[in-house]
Amino acid sequence: MSAVWKHFTLETPKSKTATCNVCKAVVQRGGSTAATFNTTNLIKHLKKHHTTEHQDFIAARQNDERSRQETLLESFQKQGKLPHDNVKAKGITEKLLNFIVLDDQPLSVVENEGFRSLVEHLQPRYNLPSRKYLSETALPELYHRVSGKLADKLRGVTSLSFTTDIWTSDVCPMSLISLTVHWVKPDTYSLCSAVLQVKQCRGSHNRATIAASITDSLNHWEIPLENVHVILRDNASNMKAAMEDMAVPSLGCLAHSLQLVVHEGLMSQRSVSDALANSRKIVGHFKHSQLAQSRLEDLQREMQGAGATTTSARLVQDVQTRWNSSFYMIKSLLKEKRTLCAYAADHNLPATLSANEWCLLEKTVTVLEPFEELTRKISCATSTAADVIPSVTVLKRLLTIEEDNDSGIKTMKSTLLQAVSRRFSSIESEPLYAVATLVDARYKDSGETARMAKDLLTQELEKVQQAVLRESADEAEPAEKVPCIEAGLSSTSKSSFSSLYDRILEEHDEPAASTQTAVIQMQMYLKEPTITEKDSPFQYWANNHARFPLLGAVAAKFLSAPSTSVESERLFSTASNIVDEKRNRLTAERAEMLIFLKKNLPKFK
Template sequence: MYELPCRKTVTKRIQQLYENEKEDKVNLLEKAECVALTADHWTSVSNSNYLGVTAHFIDIKWRLHSFALTIQKTTTRHFAENVAEDFESVAEAWEVTQKVTTIGTDSARTMTTAMRLLTFQHMPCVAHALQRTITVCLADSGFTGTLARCRKIVGNFKHSPSNTEELQKEQTEREQDKEPLIQDVSTRWNSTLFMISRLLKNQEAVKATLAKQKHKLTMLTTAEWDRLQRLETLLKPCRYVTELLGGEIYVSCSVVLPALHPLTRTVEVSDDDPAYVVRFKAAFKKDLSQRQDTLNHGWLRVATALDPRFKCLPRGERGGVWTSVEELLQKEPDRATPEPTEEPARKRSLLLFNSDSESEDEEGPNGALGRYRAEPTISGTDCPLQLWSTHEGAHPQLSALARKYLGSPATSVPCERIFSLAGNIVQKKRAALSSENVNRLVCLSNWLKEKKENK
């Protein structure tokens, strides 16, 4: 006997809930000292352009916050001047203009040009750079033909329920899980790795199923299956780095340099590598090096130095980084330092992520920075924010810098997730949603999910 509320009632309640949740977010931003943003553009099924912006900061209790600010419809074309104005309008609307530190975007030319027109630091998306490197290397090293045949084989099963059923029977006979094959998508990170990994896992079942069917597919040769196995080995470290840097609930900015350094080591050419692997590794190393030059190394180095898991950098960069931190400390206002409650930690060797500096014994400077450098690093699995929360009193000025630099995300993945959410809301049957309702629904979904996770 329950009578459903009418459309106007539902709309009114959504508006009220949005305003209540927005007020909570405004209060959080008012208390934040520094705020980092990520931004990107998205086109809906109704061919409308939207700008998505997310906020990221560390609060006074050393909790990392990440949530959507807006997904607003843009009526102008994506010229750099218009994009810059959009960023400024969002910052002004949320009253964070004076608090914004970095804006993370992809490496699109319009975005990069827009950042030059703004006073904020630009944080190019590391995940986008890595994905572009992989795409270029796959095309240049001879994997294109093999991957094309893989896509046709996967499509043979994805587009036919009867073929899928036959594959599942073969999987059952081999006591394997009934897993569907995965089709890669050029815009989805790591999807090529997922496709070849699933194919390799079900190699015998796929061969047996296709042997019973009449088809015009070009089967993979033994050499090509071996090629896929080697490609899987090459791409797995890239997947790890992408997932590591794409998180929102943990610090990622300080992990960029320690993660990219061992990644370059995995593509060192060995004597056992066939010619196509040598070409892939050479192209990967060259392309990634060029894309790394566009990263905000100044910010990344300081963030790494202020992360107690790493602290130090390679020998050639170390002196300049600590000099930069010292200069930043001099600009920081004096903060009251409470009486110490425990003895200062004994001076120990600094643990570096770069092997060429592990044996170097270096005396740190005097003062707060020297005490911080003398303290031992923590485990790579520990949370740096927990350590800063307990050591804030011992390093009041350094902790303020840490809150600022560690709060910036390394990628624009948060915005990508917002657009994935928006795509589920603005569907073909809901393409007529007004831009105001799109913003309310997307932001509310993101905010309520964050509130649930933080409980």
Template structure:
């Protein structure tokens, strides 16, 4: 078709036909033809060689990938060692074989410095007056870990596009005592580093610590306590005010401890949950530092009420609540749930201080209301209401809170008292005047208000001035004089501006509110900034502050650092103590504190006998010290447990297994996922048999042990010592003050390689030695006060040891600690205050 002779039949005619009669089909066919020809084109010789050769480091393509890898590490909080991981190397080799992966040090130094400087430059651009405006808000928080203390500073502002911005400026290491003066100097130093004038600071959100409050006062910046922290204090006041509620909380916490510390109890509860067709959720333990964990514990217990009742009937060991107490739990949940909703709302990234007063007002209304869910907890609700009013009594006299509320189109004056609205109008007019004056001052300082001709004359430049003005110049001067006479004076201009501002304010307040949940305040102001320009500037200022310091606290949980997670009691240290009670085993602080009544069945210092024979001197020393009987079975030490009719014999490895299992549960609870791999530190003097016993105990608990690391080397890794040195040699002394011993090790560090030169361990010095010295001091004070010597009473001394241990931990951060022991001797309660100076003198000895 299209030709009648074979000679005329060719593709050229077909292309011509398509072009003339089917232009669209012709264009599509051309694209397909060109694409296929390009894809089928054979590479040139140069391209073939280029595909095989590695790019040099100076190649721009290689530099771009360097930066991309660095940005991935920073964005995902990955360690620099990811560049050396086998899987990452394989991925990069497949994606771009011409790229040469660099060393961890290269990314950490060369590439990091370049990217960091660019990011820093970008941040400084973002917080300039042109983009961020003249007003900035900040949140700050301090955090102390095992090896260092940090202070974070996060900047908040509304940019010129009416978008809320949040930028972490610094996470700075702190040294020395964290006094108000020191924190103030650090804070002001950070502002200076980022070229931020103190006058730009609208508000600083911080915690309620006395040192933080003092620091902000010394820095002379507006500050406010974190609302979320204050609400936690309100809840704590309420729970502690009513004995019935406090007893329920304590009882449920004891229940949670039972299940969290006993593997067998957890397994039995899980079977009961299956039989009753209940959710197989674990029992949640409350944590003192997070009030909502108490609410979650109550909800968890109420959900598993039937399972707990069945468990108590079949296995005993626990005491469940009565029907009336369960009713109180249900009512408590109804009271505390709204507070959690408020806390979560204030912790959102888009939340602002405008929600503080409305939220507090609503909470007051809820606590004042009565109904079926308020019965039995009246004292708690009254105390919470009183505490809420007391702790937020100055909310409606705090200018930043009031103005933020009235400038939020979701609330305006509806959440404020009438008198407060009147004051707010006066404050907002003052702020408007201050804003105008500040703008004039900035304009003058930038030279915008200066006459260019006058400046040139002052700078010494010659100015040509005609001695006789021409007719046109004279005419213009007359017009200028005439028009100036009819213009407003400065005072009249200010009066007109005040009238215009008052009109805008009245118009704004009369307009309807936007929806509280779906409405977007910043979007509303963006749309109305032209119509209400004066108010829009103030809204941008006062709506920039968040209601809590949560943004700065999040930094410490997202900074990619290795952290010591807290256990179910909120502590970062879990004692390696195992207590045996009938058919259950308890691990940790509960076992340690229970030694007073169960010393004969409580295993301590198990690491001392792991992998050793019964005749080993270390085993014999341990046997003489521990109150749990150690016996010889097949030339190995075993603990004799006498909780039932017949004694049971427990190998040290089995006790260690329970400790590892507790660590596994703690890690899984903190991370919210299964934990199967572990790196374990061991004392340098551990022999092969001891290391093998430790590894086997960990593997029996469900860990896959990746590696055993000597404790001195682990300390160097934790402090990042010696890893940056590619050349040169240095010597480091590492000491470990443990619970029962003091180890000192000297290492040689060369090119990131550690070599132990010498080590020594003294088993007569340790944290327990300090506890014993403090306990002896308390016994002496008890004898001096009550004329009774309890130093030979084992039960009384164990009580004092527990009290002294708690006081010792408190004295690590406080100047004094109060030690209270219930019924120490003959029903006598003992209370004694110990200062840090006293403790230091006791530990130092007579010299």
């Protein structure tokens, strides 16, 4: 007990105030409950009003501290290292592994002299685990714990969408095939995603190898093929064929299709492609020459003015497999047009842009602006298959509008329109796109094929209704059979015609009610106004699924599908950071665990 209580009295042990024995003042004990009471206010009262008593308290407290001596065991334990099974040591090891996984650190970081010195300074009693322990024990344990939590989340979800892609390392002979899963929580209607598996893809990347790898991953996670709503993949023939062999629905990546469309449009007009080629030469010159870059930065600062504080803008080098990088390259050149012209007046460049080419680049940026905006929209985490049909419709209409300043790019614009129409000719008849658009409250039946979409939606609603009826029938107890008595006659007295007629009515009773319920819900839903484009369709269904339970179930299924396979491509950006020059001997098994944990650990801690 604190020595301060020599100078204070409590009315009851749970009193919120204490009475000073010297001046009889009532002092608050601090806190709101007995568990949070403290003596701070009491000590301050003595120090402020009763100096002699405060000095007595200080002396008594010091005597109490000196009187309690550490035991020999306590003293020894403070000097020794923490055992591996110690709670504190386990916590530090877990945080160390999180640091390695989330920050793309090599497992050998525990052998680095600087890192060991840092840990020794922060916690001298902690014994750093070896690289072998982290690799063979701690990492697999964390992997199995996180994968178990993910399996619990997926259990009971009957409609799952997937994205897949293949990545080949530049620093070692390793190819990985990814499978990411997307689903909508049935209770909160929030969109969820996770890396399901990153698996080594050995041998040729043919249809059989891809199909076998994805099937093995699904079997590993105990996901039946009937729960696969759709798999988003690239447009390569081997991927298409693999999905056909698996007999699962699949769709091409919208971003890949846009890449092909824009590439076709840019290459269709010689003057535009020549301007792009010259642009690449100019940007490449500054990327490969430090002297040229320094001169350009000096010119930028000079033209900005003496008092300018903004940093010099860097030119963007494009990657021909990413059309939007060409868009950003052109924009960076247009932004530095005056500076580049001034540079060309005093220094040599491998290529120059004429006034006509500058004008063509400006017009090209204007035409490609909607494509860039659409690419950003469909690449976000909340984009779904419902965005495809409305986005393509908007693109077509924009490309059909003739502008006065189209001279010089008419061929490119016309080719873009033809490419969009050709490559997306079947999207409105694709059931996955049509139904997804209809159940998205931002779009509903605004498409040109609304009637077909409504028929498809009605079929999906009937499937949900039948599943609900089957579940209800399975859960209900069988009714006791009672002889049918009608007008004093037993059921055996009825004619065969009457008995068959009654049986036919019974057969069609529930499906008729099912269809009627489904149609009524759909009509009520479609009559309501659409929400704005900025509103979330998931939030809409979270608020309205109780009103439209059948539609809500269909929405959870169809809105789980993304519009692109971007998630898998982003995954391999992580893979290139993990399997790099410093870790080119990393085994495929360890790489799979590190990639899996990098993406899933923040979600399933």
